Amino acid sequence: MIVVLWSIRRVLAALVTLAGVSVLIFASVRLMPGDYTDLVLGPLATEAQRALAVAASGLDLPIPEQYLRWIGGVLTGDLGYSFVSNVSVTEEFAARLPVTATIAALTVVVTLLVGIPLGFVSALRAEGSAGAVGRFVSALGISVPEFLLAGLLVFAVSTLGLGISVGQYSSFAEDPGRFFGSLVLPIVVLSVGCVAVVARNTRDAVLNVLVEPHVQASVARGETPMFIIRHHVLRNAAVPILTIVGALVAVLLGGTVIVEFVFNVPGMGSYLQTALGRRDYNIIQNAVLLAAAVFIVTALVVDLVSNAIDPRLRLTGGSRR
């Protein structure tokens, strides 16, 4: 019952947050200098062309009416049309979201498979060479900027002939092999940073649990290391790891601008970047709102799962100790 009430409270809070975010997004977009008609028409356009474009894009309406139309459309599932392509926002997103979702999902899989074991090894062998390597790899992964790694990979694969082409994206429906092939490099680049972050947090979480009295008591009782890890460390370290993984999922789903741009993958990140440059308001507003919603929902799910994992969170309604 407590969990249900807690969940209802969180959902209501999320809705209020989203409403506030929508106002911020709308205001931010309108405060950006330059608008779509200036940009697309260019300086040489005639006044008649300009007037036509302004009317066609609805930018001649009062600002409050523009907001109400947008938010009303969001609530009824009508997200409007892209100024540039004149295709519905829903259709544009439907073509790009699966790409970003696939990249995000596969990156998370790689991250979990590599990052968590690496973090455990770093923690359990904190004083040895394995721990040092783990720390070094984590520091390196966090430090190397995505654009640098992506640029190096682009150069390397095109020069060394590794059988991977850069920028040859194809949709899953057209060519599944090429689709996944085109995602290999983006996933590698994203995974480096994500693995580093997860490994680092896993290491810290495990180290924190290892010094807890109940773990030390287990050691004193003579329980085997594997038993201690399985029964006392894993579950207790899971909550902070889950939190960081949840944040990574949200960030990845929100769009991975740099890798999508460099590797020419048509996902949400590169699309949002292009839309920002063109002041394609309908795309920007809905994409950012969607990213905010993803972030909020992911945080909600992480909290719910954390509650399920850690009984202490349940008892306190979300606040641990």
Next chain:
Amino acid sequence: MRTRTTAGAAITAIALLALTGCTGASGPAPAATSEEVAPGFLAVADDTAPAGGELVVQVDYDTAEAGGLDPQSAATARSWMLEGLVYETLTTIDENLAVAPGLAASWETPSDTQYVFTLADDAVFSNGRPMTAADVVGSLQRLRDTPVTWTGQLGPIVSIEATGDLEVTVTLSEPYTPFLAALANTPAAILPMAEIEAGTVDITTEMLGTGPLVASAHRQDEQWTFVPNEHHPDAASLGFSTLTVDIVGDEATRAAALRDGSADLAILNSTDSASLLSGAADVRVATQRNTDFHYLMINSIGGDPALADEKVRFALNSAIDRDAINALVFGGSTAVTGVTPAGLPDSCDPSELASSARDVAAAKSAIDAVGGLDLNLLVYTDEPVLAQIAQVIQQNLAEIGVTVSIEQVDYATYSGKVYADPSDFDLALSWFAGYADPAMVTTWWNPTLAGFSSVYMTGSSDLNAAIATGASTPAGEERATALAEVCDLADRQSEMVPLVLRPSTIGWNTAELSPTLTADEGYGNVLRHITEFRVG
């Protein structure tokens, strides 16, 4: 220990790759070749080369026009190129930038205000309907009646009439020398007027032309796919089965695609790309001269109050070292220009302009007289070369006591500051398409005709009159004199200051593609001779 060794080797490999990638760019950039393989051509397709393959071209950005796919409202060179694959014009331009027959097989000029066009008898729209004189009349009339950017370039048209089954007569109110060149660009394309008037085709969303290709698919900002127009006279001899145009924003990715063979041809933005590709097998990079040119706006209306003084503006103009811009930014691959694009017939000689003396002492004296200047210089990030030009100008102006702060912003922000009323900048860099006739671009120096420039420049009645004279004087020595006057007046007024031509850098995979590329281009159409391309 083994892990450490492996990690060390990996790091070393990455560092070596980074160094390999940077070495060429850090030294003097070896300019892409501009060597002509035949007079006027950077490359000529080999008729015996394998043909029938899929042609893949990568470009940096997609067409995005408020008028959708309607070619008449197309305002950017990218739209002209892509839509020019599907549409054709009455005239075209050849490798010497001279006007040549297009859909008009020939023409006569009974007087200096009348043009009688004889239309090609084999032009057929991709829906199978032959082009008629009514399509030509309707298209030009539509362009004349709908005020778009290109309407002004067509000149003072009085009437457009079908004077035969395959004959159209256009009458002007006064002589206008650029008329035939203005007809050669995509906005003057011949449209399927019967279908447009019947409402069976919406040309803002669908392209239907007489050109060699038909757009079969388009995903905005991602990809175009074109297939042959089976009704085109060159359909049977096309050297490729399909054309895919990939939109790839990152320059390094386009260079990589050339290197690994996944693109047959790519448009590059930087001459440094030639360095990056210098070791690549089967890749050739060439510089195509363009009539487009970079220019500096000096805001005499909304900028620093001192900029209202012509002497101050001329001091800034004469302090700029155009040769240094050419050498440092373009690796010496381009040329200094005046208002009329260098290289076009009758264009003025930039070395004869007053500013070319580059009298730094006189310029410094003029700036000292106003107590020195602190100016901002606005550039937009979409065109990285502008920031490089800005740095040279910043150093040049420092020599005469002007402190310049460079502001890099996205194009929307730039547009909001430069073209808004009131404008909000001191100096700004941009570029103009130079077109195929030297008088066409001079229009923009008349703020009343141009419109957009009226927020930052006042112009003068002398300059406006000189521009009008340059447009109406027949090509030849007399026009060269008239255009020299335009250049001289614009140079002295120094409100829009031409700098250097803006070349295109083109890379192609010689193992897969045998293209025909002209050494000069007037409308940014790298694919002008696509019907001659052959892909194995």
